[in-house]
Amino acid sequence: MGDAGSTGEPVAVRVRGLHKKYGAHTALHALDLTVPPGSIFGLIGPNGAGKTTTLRVLLDIIRPTSGEVSVLGADPRAGGAALRRRIGYIPGELRLASRVGVGAMLRHLAEISGPVAPGAIESLAERLGLDLTRPVRTLSKGNKQKVGVVQAFMHHPALLVLDEPTSGLDPLVQREVLAMLREARDDGQTVLLSSHVLSEIQQTADDVAVLAEGRVVAEGSVATLRIASVRRLQATLAGGAGEALRTELDGVPGVADLDITALGELTRVSATVRGDIDPVIRALCTGMIRELTVEEPDLEESVLGLYGAASGATRRRRS
Amino acid sequence: MTAEVRAPARPVVVPVLRRGLLDGWRGQIGWSIGIVAIVGLYLPLFPAMRSPELTGLLDSLPRELVRTIGYEDIATGAGYTQATFFGLIGFVLITIAGIVWGAAAIGGAEESGRLELTLAHAVGRVQYALESAVAVLVKLLLLGVVAWIAVAILNGPAELDVSTSNLAAVVLAWVGVGLFSATAALAAGAVAGRRSWGVGIGAGVAVAGYVLQAVANNADDLDGLRIFSPFEWAFGQAPLANGVDGPGLALLWGGSALLTAVATAALARRDVTG
Numbered sequence: 001m002g003d004a005g006s007t008g009e010p011v012a013v014r015v016r017g018l019h020k021k022y023g024a025h026t027a028l029h030a031l032d033l034t035v036p037p038g039s040i041f042g043l044i045g046p047n048g049a050g051k052t053t054t055l056r057v058l059l060d061i062i063r064p065t066s067g068e069v070s071v072l073g074a075d076p077r078a079g080g081a082a083l084r085r086r087i088g089y090i091p092g093e094l095r096l097a098s099r100v101g102v103g104a105m106l107r108h109l110a111e112i113s114g115p116v117a118p119g120a121i122e123s124l125a126e127r128l129g130l131d132l133t134r135p136v137r138t139l140s141k142g143n144k145q146k147v148g149v150v151q152a153f154m155h156h157p158a159l160l161v162l163d164e165p166t167s168g169l170d171p172l173v174q175r176e177v178l179a180m181l182r183e184a185r186d187d188g189q190t191v192l193l194s195s196h197v198l199s200e201i202q203q204t205a206d207d208v209a210v211l212a213e214g215r216v217v218a219e220g221s222v223a224t225l226r227i228a229s230v231r232r233l234q235a236t237l238a239g240g241a242g243e244a245l246r247t248e249l250d251g252v253p254g255v256a257d258l259d260i261t262a263l264g265e266l267t268r269v270s271a272t273v274r275g276d277i278d279p280v281i282r283a284l285c286t287g288m289i290r291e292l293t294v295e296e297p298d299l300e301e302s303v304l305g306l307y308g309a310a311s312g313a314t315r316r317r318r319s
Numbered sequence: 320m321t322a323e324v325r326a327p328a329r330p331v332v333v334p335v336l337r338r339g340l341l342d343g344w345r346g347q348i349g350w351s352i353g354i355v356a357i358v359g360l361y362l363p364l365f366p367a368m369r370s371p372e373l374t375g376l377l378d379s380l381p382r383e384l385v386r387t388i389g390y391e392d393i394a395t396g397a398g399y400t401q402a403t404f405f406g407l408i409g410f411v412l413i414t415i416a417g418i419v420w421g422a423a424a425i426g427g428a429e430e431s432g433r434l435e436l437t438l439a440h441a442v443g444r445v446q447y448a449l450e451s452a453v454a455v456l457v458k459l460l461l462l463g464v465v466a467w468i469a470v471a472i473l474n475g476p477a478e479l480d481v482s483t484s485n486l487a488a489v490v491l492a493w494v495g496v497g498l499f500s501a502t503a504a505l506a507a508g509a510v511a512g513r514r515s516w517g518v519g520i521g522a523g524v525a526v527a528g529y530v531l532q533a534v535a536n537n538a539d540d541l542d543g544l545r546i547f548s549p550f551e552w553a554f555g556q557a558p559l560a561n562g563v564d565g566p567g568l569a570l571l572w573g574g575s576a577l578l579t580a581v582a583t584a585a586l587a588r589r590d591v592t593g
Contacts, residue, residue, distance in 0.1 A: 056435075056590075059438075059439045060438075061435055061438060061439060061590070061591045062590035062591065062592070063589075063590055080443050081441040081442055081443045081446070082441065084439060084440060084441045084442075085440075085441035087439070089436075089439035091432065091435050091436055091439070093432065094432065094436070095431060095432030095433075096432070096433070096436075097431045097432070097433070098342070098431075098433065100342055108334065108338045109436070109437070109440050111331045111334040111337070111338075112334045112335075112437070112440040112441050112442050113440040113441045148436075151436070151440075
């Protein structure tokens with residue numbers, strides 16, 4: 001279908017200066033977000049970072065205190081029901097307590113947001129292994145989550161807003177859902193998902209924004225964020241090391257957890273390096289490098305670093 | 320069930336109303352059975368009750384008690400039907416049914432997480448609130464039809480001698496007083512986002528209405544309290560004996576419309592948090 005692209009909207013979601021206060025508590029501070037159409041955009045961050053609040057604002061479930069929000073070219077509140085017909089949403093905390101059957105409930109939601117193609121509900125349910133005849137309240141957490149996935153995808157919306165979509169699903173179904181996200185993107189749909197499972201963001205998302213304490217603390221492609229992130233370095237040097245090397249490495253910005261041990265002839269160095277690796281390698285070259293391992297940075301570790309950076313109000317953005 | 324899903328699901332008119340009615344059929348049947356049972360239990364006793372002994376018994380009771388439970392006119396068919404059903408157990412039944420439905424429609428749906436999911440689909444807040452209110456209204460009217468039919472069937476055999484039009488008048492008042500509590504529960508649930516608030520406020524309105532008119536019945540200097548009692552608006556002019564009470568119905572139905580507007584405005588304005 002590719003609604004977002006075909007209607008010529010330059011962005012699927014644009015958020016500028018979004019504030020949300022709950023009484024005295026500020027959930028979102030001047031949040032900016034741009035989701036390009038036809039992409040998978042990941043929101044990551046710890047609990048309480050503001051992911052769910054942000055996504056709920058896009059659906060007009062909660063109203064911003066201030067800021068501009070545009071979803072598929074419309075303000076969520078002004079766009080109303082017609083806008084939400086073009087969005088599929090999975091709530092972060094999906095609770096289904098009704099005694100109605102899964103099929104009847106999905107049909108009810110389809111009546112609101114349809115049209116739903118004939119057989120769409122059945123084929124989604126079959127793909128995920130969901131029994132449509134059971135009452136929803138008797139379902140396990142994983143099966144309830146499948147209901148959430150089906151109701152978000154069934155009307156083939158231009159935009160999918162998914163708050164922790166794989167939560168509670170077993171690994172096989174998780175993989176299936178991630179495959180569905182990629183298929184949706186290839187089909188021209190835009191996906192905005194939140195997660196604290198970083199591997200699923202790594203596997204699927206094109207772009208990522210990292211939220212902490214109601215702010216975007218980093219944003220960019222998954223690859224970009226990895227370059228800017230934390231590596232673990234271990235080296236074994238022969239000769240000419242010791243205190244001189246320690247002084248030199250201490251002077252390199254981004255080096256932390258430095259540990260230098262002498263083992264007879266050899267010197268063992270381990271450290272974590274944030275950012276540019278080049279000055280570290282040059283410093284090591286004062287000796288002879290016998291062994292060197294630089295671990296591929298883990299997004300989780302980088303993001304944990306960014307949480308810390310957030311409290312220092314450091315904001316690093318892709319230019 | 321699978322076959323039902325298999326049909327292509329197109330947008331339908333008033334989906335929330337439709338679902339509210341379809342999903343509530345069990346409760347609807349349960350309340351209807353309750354109404355039929357109470358009507359069937361009490362009304363056939365009227366011929367036996369209309370005796371000098373009963374009149375003597377009532378005369379021996381304190382006037383205050385008789386007035387409080389509304390048994391002054393119990394010797395007439397209309398008075399008896401009013402005193403045993405519409406003004407007593409029937410009042411309790413339709414009030415509880417209305418409060419349960421009204422409190423569940425918005426406050427209960429929000430608390431259970433269903434509202435967030437529904438509102439994320441293509442339905443507006445105003446539309447949701449209004450359709451929910453209409454669903455409650457339709458369900459209460461259906462109970463009214465059940466009560467009307469049940470009493471009409473027993474009218475002859477139980478020698479009640481109430482007129483069909485007066486019966487319609489009291490059913491409108493009875494549904495109206497249930498609807499008033501139901502919409503109070505709907506509004507409180509919509510303001511607070513909690514089912515318990517709806518139940519509390521709805522029940523408070525019903526109990527206060529009953530108590531106010533009972534107090535007013537017994538104390539002439541407190542007679543002014545009557546005008547604040549939905550129970551009095553419904554039954555103060557004895558519609559089963561005297562026919563339609565226009566001002567009373569206007570207060571009940573107009574008040575219900577106002578409370579529905581409050582519920583709609585409250586839901587439309589605030590965050591849905593669950």
